Amino acid sequence: MSKFVEKSTVISGIGQSDIGRRLFRDPLELTLDACLAAIADAGLTTKDIDGVATYPGPMSVPPGFSGAGVVDVQDALRLDLGWWSGGIESPGQLGSVINACLAVAAGLANHVLCFRSVWEGSAQGTKGRASTMPGGGGGGSFRASGFMEWTLPFAAPSAAPWIALMAQRHFYEFGTTREQLGQIPINARKNAGLNPKAIYTEPMTMDDYLNVRMVSSPLSLYDCDVPCDGGTAVIVSHVDTIPDLRRPPVHVDAVGTALRGRPSWDQFDDLTTMACRDAAAQLWTRTDLTPSDVQLAEMYDGFSFIALAWLEAMGFCGHGEGGPFVEGGQNIARDGGVIPLNTHGGQLSAGRLHGYGFLHEACTQLWGEGGARQVPGNPEVGVACAGGGPLAGALLLTTHR
Amino acid sequence: MSDTAVPDATAPEVPFRILPALTDLNREFWTAGARGELRFLRCNACGYYNHPPTMICPVCHSKDLAPHSVSGKATLHTYTVNHQPWMPGPELPYVIAIVELPEQAGLRLTTNVVNCPHEDLVIGMPMRVTFEHHSDGDDEIYIPLFEPDPQARAS
Ligand SMILES: [Zn+2]
Numbered sequence: 001m002s003k004f005v006e007k008s009t010v011i012s013g014i015g016q017s018d019i020g021r022r023l024f025r026d027p028l029e030l031t032l033d034a035c036l037a038a039i040a041d042a043g044l045t046t047k048d049i050d051g052v053a054t055y056p057g058p059m060s061v062p063p064g065f066s067g068a069g070v071v072d073v074q075d076a077l078r079l080d081l082g083w084w085s086g087g088i089e090s091p092g093q094l095g096s097v098i099n100a101c102l103a104v105a106a107g108l109a110n111h112v113l114c115f116r117s118v119w120e121g122s123a124q125g126t127k128g129r130a131s132t133m134p135g136g137g138g139g140g141s142f143r144a145s146g147f148m149e150w151t152l153p154f155a156a157p158s159a160a161p162w163i164a165l166m167a168q169r170h171f172y173e174f175g176t177t178r179e180q181l182g183q184i185p186i187n188a189r190k191n192a193g194l195n196p197k198a199i200y201t202e203p204m205t206m207d208d209y210l211n212v213r214m215v216s217s218p219l220s221l222y223d224c225d226v227p228c229d230g231g232t233a234v235i236v237s238h239v240d241t242i243p244d245l246r247r248p249p250v251h252v253d254a255v256g257t258a259l260r261g262r263p264s265w266d267q268f269d270d271l272t273t274m275a276c277r278d279a280a281a282q283l284w285t286r287t288d289l290t291p292s293d294v295q296l297a298e299m300y301d302g303f304s305f306i307a308l309a310w311l312e313a314m315g316f317c318g319h320g321e322g323g324p325f326v327e328g329g330q331n332i333a334r335d336g337g338v339i340p341l342n343t344h345g346g347q348l349s350a351g352r353l354h355g356y357g358f359l360h361e362a363c364t365q366l367w368g369e370g371g372a373r374q375v376p377g378n379p380e381v382g383v384a385c386a387g388g389g390p391l392a393g394a395l396l397l398t399t400h401r
Numbered sequence: 402m403s404d405t406a407v408p409d410a411t412a413p414e415v416p417f418r419i420l421p422a423l424t425d426l427n428r429e430f431w432t433a434g435a436r437g438e439l440r441f442l443r444c445n446a447c448g449y450y451n452h453p454p455t456m457i458c459p460v461c462h463s464k465d466l467a468p469h470s471v472s473g474k475a476t477l478h479t480y481t482v483n484h485q486p487w488m489p490g491p492e493l494p495y496v497i498a499i500v501e502l503p504e505q506a507g508l509r510l511t512t513n514v515v516n517c518p519h520e521d522l523v524i525g526m527p528m529r530v531t532f533e534h535h536s537d538g539d540d541e542i543y544i545p546l547f548e549p550d551p552q553a554r555a556s
Pocket of ligand 1: 444446448461
């Protein structure tokens, strides 16, 4: 057995609730729909589930950011748990899944139900994202503290300007252009057109992209993901349980969780990249596979530039080479690309399922269940990467061991 | 009110800002602008500027830290022209920037650039601090903003 214990774990099932821009449904119902679908997909029952993991756990602010916590699900499904964990301090949203892998490898559980649910679309209603920002109501006696102390007084409450600052620095150092960056949302929209659950499916041209309103230069509206409602769940199981599963699982070959720079949006040592730099580098120390073995990449695109940073970090191109790499869109195309990217439409077009959507899609593709959007050629190796800024976690997945 | 309080129609309006909660650690940073000074917590043992401020120097773990004034000079490390009305604040569009201070590599601040046409913004350009005064209750807070440094330009 390898010393890298994640290799003793698999993804045995995935599930998703209805996804919509605004569903106005009970968030726990969406969560449970996803959980029950994932359990059934694995060929298991609630009696088999002996672990639960989630990100970020119960949170009332910002509204819609969390649909349920571990104990909500444990009680609703009357689960008997040997291990459980929920929280926001982890290597990105998929850090919760990586925690589950470690718990399974450690023998604390055999089948861990992992979930992430959001209802930001409904919570924001027609008021838009700004309504959920700290102090977004406009004044009163609210004072900024913690990290926000260093951003809110400068009217910078959102990750949009924080990421825009990084993108602008990348443009400056490497000559990256909006026409290059725009290939990421255009590619996402193209793939979303083949995904029946995607939020936005109408084709997007480069003219559409270049002419849409600016949010925080160089990021425009189409560089920002779309808030939505929905739940996603995956089951992490031990390899020894494979005979009990409905179908051959997706194997976890390696994970990356490192955080080496300052955990800050403005004090990080190199603002042309993010924590993904170190998480990705660590992942490649835990496997014999290399970037050239990977056949699909599902990468966090809360903002388009984050996906560009992940492409560079994971070694699909060099640091600073992301612009030329995505130029024209051929290298990241679902059909025939060097590394098909965000084959479901990403958070930019398929909805801000917040990290878990990428793992769900990677497994869908590796199982050959992508339907109209299936990556041709029976892909056997994929990556799911989530998190921006100081958050980053990645999983390298294969159909075999 | 005294007769000196007649509003000056030509004076720029001070925008609404969410102000920082003042603590013993950050008070000098947010109030020293009253004297025209930009001050950071600095380690007396090793000289490291510790920002955002914490009780213990992250380099040498000394607890002997004290506020220390810097030059107020900086270079524009990166910027964004923000068009989105996130919250009440400066008139749209406004510039959010990260500036780096010459006193220590990597010592940066998120800030706003003022007194500069957006088309003149160039990463690497020399900047200098300017303060925006806000009174709130007993607190006199001076928000450090940055503007192009004309002296550096002339040199
Ligand atoms: Zn020190």
